[in-house]
Amino acid sequence: MNDLLGIYMCKKILFLAGIIACCTSVGSQEISKTWVADKGNGTYQNPVLYADYSDPDVCAANGDFYMTASSFNCIPGLPILHSRDLVNWSLVNYALPVQEPEDFFNKAQHGKGVWAPSIRFHNGEFYIYWGDPDYGIYRIKTKDPIGAWEKPVLVKAGKGLIDATPLWDEDGKAYLIYAYAGSRSGVNSILVICEMNAEGTQVITDPVMVFDGNDGKNHTIEGPKLYKRNGYYYIFAPAGGVATGWQLVLRSKKIYGPYESKIVMAQGNSTINGPHQGAWVDTHTNESWFVHFQDQGAYGRVIHLNPMEWKADWPIIGVDKDKDGCGEPVTTYKKPNVGQTYPIATPPESDEFNSRRLGLQWQWHANKLETYGFTTELGYLRLYAGSLSDKFVNFWEVPNLLMQKFPAEEFTATTKMTFTAKQDGEQAGLIIMGWDYSYLSLRKSGDSFVLQQVVCKDAELQNPEQLVELTSFPAEHLIMPGVADNEWKTIYLQVKVRKGAVCTFAYSLDGKKYIAAGDSFKARQGKWIGAKVGVFCVTPNPGNRGWTDVDWFRMSK
Incomplete structure (x- = not known):
């Protein structure tokens, strides 16, 4: 008995000594020992995040960039990542500490929950919209993305409603674009737009179909992101399937169309399969960039950053080597011009x-x-x-x-x-x-x-x-x-x-x-x-x- 008590006391003393020795590291953020995208010479390598941040979306706010991604049934959900240069990303928060309905998500609900969220900065506040394929489209917001977010609001109830993105137009009207999950609704490859109230808390019109990918060319179109530039409404949406698809862009002078379409990025001769679903974002130096994912099986949907340029009011994503208006994703490239160099950062x-x-x-x-x-x-x-x-x-x-x-x-x-x-x-x-x-x-x-x-x-x-x-x-x-x-x-x-x-x-x-x-x-x-x-x-x-x-x-x- 005395020997055992002695062993226990020795272990306790050594344990407390170890605590004191490591206290200086509390709160410090280590740089990844496994993957760093910033090459330290003004260039970066893809993926910029070699981790499963599926269906990413990014917004710019006062020189900062914030990303969120699908979290499905994993909790906390709706990760919030921060960057100053689109290459170095820190995981800083989660917008969804508890998933609703709580009783349902207190059990493991694989593949359910948060699908393809969008993040927007509007009138000094950050908004995230996402579709839960079993319950409908939710909205959550905050003034401080690193602080607490408000409780979710159900904007539109329904089965199979996914991949939602808002747009606040110059005339004060608010719109919502979304797609459908065939597993719940019986239809897919369809994009619709409806109008919301000014607060973005409720859909107030019936949906209008703006694109049908069941055209024999653009099957499995999904994940739409809605933007406006130079008088055009743009819908960025991937088609062709997660592992084998391409990035499609639609444009129209009217919010409900008709829309014309163009493939603006595809795998081509690169090794990056199915460049898929992401976000267009501009720097304050007027450079355009596109953040998207690549499906890598067991490694998940890893995050890539590609340059983007505009020609005749059409975007080209990646590098257009053959000048056909459709780019290929890059493996290495010069970092975005954001006015200065920022330290290397990686998620914990x-x-x-x-x-x-x-x-x-x-x-x-x-x-x-x-x-x-x-x-x-x-x-x-x-x-x-x-x-x-x-x-x-x-x-x-x-x-x-x-x-x-x-x-x-x-x-x-x-x-x-x-x-x-x-x-x-x-x-x-x-x-x-x-x-x-x-x-x-x-x-x-x-x-x-x-x-x-x-x-x-x-x-x-x-x-x-x-x-x-x-x-x-x-x-x-x-x-x-x-x-x-x-x-x-x-x-x-x-x-x-x-x-x-x-x-x-x-x-x-x-x-x-x-x-x-x-x-x-x-x-x-x-x-x-x-x-x-x-x-x-x-x-x-x-x-x-x-x-x-x-x-x-x-x-x-």
Whole structure:
């Protein structure tokens, strides 16, 4: 007993010393160790964000640029990214901390929720509109994009209404363009415009069809963005499918058309497939740029930046090498002229959990319940074991997975955790999640912890997990006055992701020597999202639950 108490006190002293040593890094933002778009010589490389910020939209406001993207069922939702030069982006906020209706989104609703939002700066306020294919079109706004956003307003209820964008015209009228999801409405490839009230909170006219992509040429047209320039109304909309399509632009002198169309960017001879759905934005130096995504499977829909020029009131996106009026996307290019050079910035990846605020890179698969986990002042994140349902088959329906996007084509994620178990069957681990998933975890089994690799293929189809026990460790005992003995184990878990999204797992007991664990696994995207990496703690039993303390989570090349 005295020996165990001595070990515990030594660990506590060392732990507190570690907290003091790392306090100087609290609040600092590291530059990514996996991918940086800014090459430091006045040029940049695409993708400018090698991460799954699907269906991006961007607005300019007083020399700053703000981006949002689809978040689907992941919470917090509606990410807000900030840049001064369109190349260096920081993740600064989320506009949607809770997704409504709450009861519905308290469960994992894969592929549902926020589809293709638009962000606009109008009369000193920021607006985001998006379509929820099951409920309708919502609007949210704020004066400070880094602060709190107002609660969502349902602008138009309906099934299958998606990809909404507003336009406030010079005469004070407000318009809304949107598309349809065939899975809910029975029709697709159609773009419609209707009028809203001046506040943009309610649709006040019936929709008018302005383009039908069921013309044999522009199937799957979607994601429309509505603008006005030089007396023309412009609709930027991708067609042809996410992985194989092109960027179409429509223009008309009248808001309801008729519209003429032109393909302004396509893959051509480049390696960038399906250049797709994004945002036209101008700098204060009168340069035009286009931010869009490229579908890269397990890596998600990564973000590209392309130059844009105007000829005869038509845009050309990318580089028009053959002078046919249709550009090709670039892989490297000179940075936008924004008047000065700004520091390199990237979204957060690693997290030391030394703050009361969880890093912005983290999302759950559903609305977060408080008891999923807590930040602390003690230098770790505590995740309580989420109770699995009686009908549990695999992790597809588990909401309390704490995960982040893949940050690059190749990266290594390593975490240190101490798992405290109270019942047999409880487990904690490191997971790569998608339609197929795999994880490395510790599971409490009698007086031991079992290290296991689990693989599940086509999880959405409710296929069972395939489990392989790799090794086992004796339990250690954490003895605290007034608290029943708990069995615990500290371990380092690691996954390396290489080209082709091939993942290999390893573990360590000392943080120095890592031992390969299990078989390699090829990651696969989820439902409308890329694969994710993160941590979890679950129990198959009701009642008193154990927990895992995540000391840190670090990304490296």
